[in-house]
Amino acid sequence: MGDARYEALGARSTRQHGVFRHDDAIQRGFTPRAIEGHIVRGLWTPVFDSVYRLSGAPPTWESEVLAACWAGGLRSVASHRTAAALYDVPGSRRRPIEVLCRRWNRTTCPNLRVHEATWVVPELITEVDAIPVVVPEVLLLQLASFGRRMEVLMAYDRLMHRGQITPTSIDSSLAAHARRGMRGLGLLRVVRSLRPGAKAAPESPMETNLLAVLGWAGFVRAVPQVEIHAAGGAFVARPDVVMADAPIVVFYDSEEHHSTPFERARDNAQRLRLQSLGYCVVAARKDDLAVGAPALLAALRAE
Numbered sequence: 001m002g003d004a005r006y007e008a009l010g011a012r013s014t015r016q017h018g019v020f021r022h023d024d025a026i027q028r029g030f031t032p033r034a035i036e037g038h039i040v041r042g043l044w045t046p047v048f049d050s051v052y053r054l055s056g057a058p059p060t061w062e063s064e065v066l067a068a069c070w071a072g073g074l075r076s077v078a079s080h081r082t083a084a085a086l087y088d089v090p091g092s093r094r095r096p097i098e099v100l101c102r103r104w105n106r107t108t109c110p111n112l113r114v115h116e117a118t119w120v121v122p123e124l125i126t127e128v129d130a131i132p133v134v135v136p137e138v139l140l141l142q143l144a145s146f147g148r149r150m151e152v153l154m155a156y157d158r159l160m161h162r163g164q165i166t167p168t169s170i171d172s173s174l175a176a177h178a179r180r181g182m183r184g185l186g187l188l189r190v191v192r193s194l195r196p197g198a199k200a201a202p203e204s205p206m207e208t209n210l211l212a213v214l215g216w217a218g219f220v221r222a223v224p225q226v227e228i229h230a231a232g233g234a235f236v237a238r239p240d241v242v243m244a245d246a247p248i249v250v251f252y253d254s255e256e257h258h259s260t261p262f263e264r265a266r267d268n269a270q271r272l273r274l275q276s277l278g279y280c281v282v283a284a285r286k287d288d289l290a291v292g293a294p295a296l297l298a299a300l301r302a303e
Helices: 004-014 022-027 032-040 061-071 080-087 136-144 149-162 167-178 185-193 205-216 261-276 294-302
Strands: 019-021 044-048 051-054 097-102 112-117 125-128 131-134 222-224 235-237 241-243 248-253 280-285
Touching: 004 019, 004 022, 004 051, 019 022, 019 061, 022 032, 022 051, 032 044, 044 061, 051 061, 061 097, 061 131, 080 097, 080 131, 080 136, 080 149, 131 136, 136 149, 136 167, 136 185, 149 185, 149 205, 167 185, 205 222, 205 241, 205 248, 205 294, 235 261, 248 261, 248 294, 261 280, 280 294
Parallel strands: 097 112, 248 280
Antiparallel strands: 019 051, 044 051, 125 131, 222 241, 241 248
């Protein structure tokens, strides 16, 4: 019969990407001397101080992030670009690993980028793949602190599309962190103003780019992914953008997704139906958006 201590520690490590803490081993019956002996014999590999990997467990990025959070102490979490990688949103970067620690409890582990704050509280922490990480609303503030507005917009839209944030949760976060003077508040407020309602989020990076161009040009009433129905309730179309204050719709004219004769015919039929309902239909093209969309903006201003 195998040693129950090893079975218990192995089961625990399996749920933790192959890594475990000193306390995990102690709680399962290993003495400090036994722990040191396993390290000396190469059965357990130190990852950070008091954090180990089982022999044979593959050294993954996820295990390094989890170990880094543990090394940072109580309530240390993945943050900034590391958190963006865990959430799989734009603005992510896997190296260096970034963690957020409570102020005055800052870890000094090498090869980590460590941030500190006084407001690291349980309600601002969640888990992604069993790894403690800042909640999405805080992540957006952290990304906004770098000043790259398109990254923030695209991350915002992806999180909104998945239902991981809501306009209300962003408004609450902005109000709470305004009292703390966090960096990134100004840019995130701008992004929030470009998404005025609780409507659906853009479904692709290019649609995010389209909305960004419109918003920064003053068309702040542009709303993405609105279904339009005829008087009898029949579905007509779901344009990429609908102007909330005018009968104007915008479609992103993508050759990637609208290239076959059937797709072109379907798109033309939708445009004709919209025009019959009194809508002005405007196309946004990739090459025009790449240079600030002068043709698109001129067409919209002419309406």
